[in-house]
Amino acid sequence: MRKLEMDQYWRGRSSGVLCGFMLLALAYSAVLFTYGPLTGDASIDGAIGVVLGLYVCSHPAANVLDLLFLDGGVVRRGSEERGITWYVLNLLVLMAGWFVVWTGLTRFTT
DSSP states (O other): OOHHHHHHHHHOOOHHHHHHHHHHHHHHHHHHHHHHOOOSSSHHHHHHHHHHHHHHHHHHHHHHHHIIIIIHHHHHSSSTTTOHHHHHHHHHHHHHHHHHHHHHHHHHHH
């Protein structure tokens, strides 16, 4: 059981996983804008977009909370261990997730 908990905890901290989530979010938005409704019902497409966007946003948000509370706080753990690129990647993934949420919400108004 302990190994499973560690795997779930570290999965969101992988740069490759974060890049994959960002690509998935941007691909969903691009396909939705290019081809229109995917399921034939705009409200279902909107719900998928909102849920996907919130899921994508959850990983960078969890990383920020881990930085603030679990890893000794921002004061004791600066950008030395992870580097500024890690935080920029988290910000980009968060922005991509919010873009998908916005895309999903616009489906409800059409």
